[in-house]
Amino acid sequence: MEANRTVITKLKEHSQLSNDDVAEIKTLSFAPRELVDHEDLIRQGDEPDRSVVVLSGWVARYHLLPSGARQYLSFHMPGDWPDAQAIFLDRMDHAVCAIGPAVVASIAHKELIRAISRRPALGFAIWRETLIDASIFREAVTNNSARSKPARMAHLFCELFYRARALGHVRDDQLPLPVSLVQLGEALGMAIATVNRTLVELRASRAVDFRSGTLTVHDWTRLCAIGEFDPGYLHLKKQPR
Structure with a gap:
């Protein structure tokens, strides 16, 4: 239930959830996974079938360059949902790794999509989560190029x-x-x-x-x-x- 509470708290930061939406999230089946430092949770080019929330520790998104160097794109703390957009993508264009030991909880996309079909407001909240990610990326472009x-x-x-x-x-x-x-x-x-x-x-x-x-x-x-x-x-x- 910890992962379910985490998702509810995260989505409530920016979206309105009804009691029925919250009840739907509480039925979702999340599976915990422990990560060691620098372990990849998602690799660039993967075809994901699950999404994760961070329960403890930190993870980071990064691009892997042909030289083997990394460009870190964003950092994510407990409570974050760093790959919500994976629900809507066929292939990942970036990787996600642990920074230090971390624990995440994953859920199958099929189960999420069924929940969204029952509670469309939940889908809008997840979509909004991905749009906020895009807003953070736009700010990062400005930050790294203009400041x-x-x-x-x-x-x-x-x-x-x-x-x-x-x-x-x-x-x-x-x-x-x-x-x-x-x-x-x-x-x-x-x-x-x-x-x-x-x-x-x-x-x-x-x-x-x-x-x-x-x-x-x-x-x-x-x-x-x-x-x-x-x-x-x-x-x-x-x-x-």
Whole structure:
């Protein structure tokens, strides 16, 4: 039932669900799966027949380049549904891997589609989830191509922190974030030396710090200003506290 509750909480962030919609989600059969660090959950080119929600740990979407290098596209925390769009696709154009140990729960597309046919509002909520993913990707394109390096990194920190607050993962202005500096650079299009210099600059602003797998926000308003962050593209129904 943990996975069912996770899906209900996630979809309620942005969509209205009736009591009957919630009851339908509670009938879905999710199967847990444990992942080790860097284990692929989905590989580029797969023809998926299941979708997953994250129960613990973190996962990341990435493109695998011909050279073997990775371009990380997004990071996903407990409560996220990182491959909802797989329901509507025949072949995956990206991969999803664990970042550190993680536990996910999967459900067959056939079962989801039957549930959607019974409760169309559930289908609209899942569709909206995929549209929000697309909005995040559009923002990432702008972030990596049009902002300065400090603004680029600050914006990503803002996005992850804001989403984490909505899901209840922030404590005392701290977010456990098991992303390595190499992965951070691969997400932001920065060499590792540039990542280190940019982190030093952000620490000097006294707005944020990131070290030893923990993101600490000291001044949210200042961090948003540095990152030019406006959470509207996340389309949450209400701003997390």
